[in-house]
């Protein structure tokens with residue numbers, strides 16, 4: 155008996171006091187992904203990268219909104235969403251305590267407004283994403299006019315862009331024919 159007590163004192167405590175005392179977390183532990191709506195541009199990169207289909211997007215054209223959602227019940231804490239996010243809007247935290255009484259409470263949502271096409275006025279992409287792209291494409295523009303043109307194109311829906319391309323090609327064809335007749 156005395157030998158056993160001695161052994162217990164020698165080996166120390168084998169258990170931790172959790173949940174009555176906080177649990178010490180390892181550095182770089184992969185816990186709950188935290189989403190910051192203000193930073194998110196709803197680009198959908200995380201929805202494509204997520205291997206567990208925990209992140210989804212749903213578009214409501216009538217309301218001109220897109221809803222981003224994450225289901226923590228499906229998340230496997232792999233960190234792919236954090237890796238692909240261009241704006242650091244989603245980051246893994248050290249939070250592990252995700253238990254809830256209701257399954258629905260594991261789903262978190264963020265709603266984004268859609269931008270309307272500059273040409274046809276149809277809602278086509280999240281306004282924040284359009285603004286993000288506009289700033290990038292305008293960066294290397296040689297003139298202010300070119301920057302404005304690039305910004306306008308970025309705020310144009312894919313259908314109107316195609317029409318724009320066709321018009322450009324047609325105009326180029328006419329110009330070439332005029333050039334040929336002059337020769």
Ligand code: SF4
Nearest residue numbers: 204229230232233235
């Ligand atoms: S951590 Fe992995 S599984 Fe969880 S939401 Fe991000 S990509 Fe999906």
Ligand code: SF4
Nearest residue numbers: 194195197198200239
């Ligand atoms: S990758 Fe980042 S910016 Fe894009 S939708 Fe996901 S959280 Fe938002």
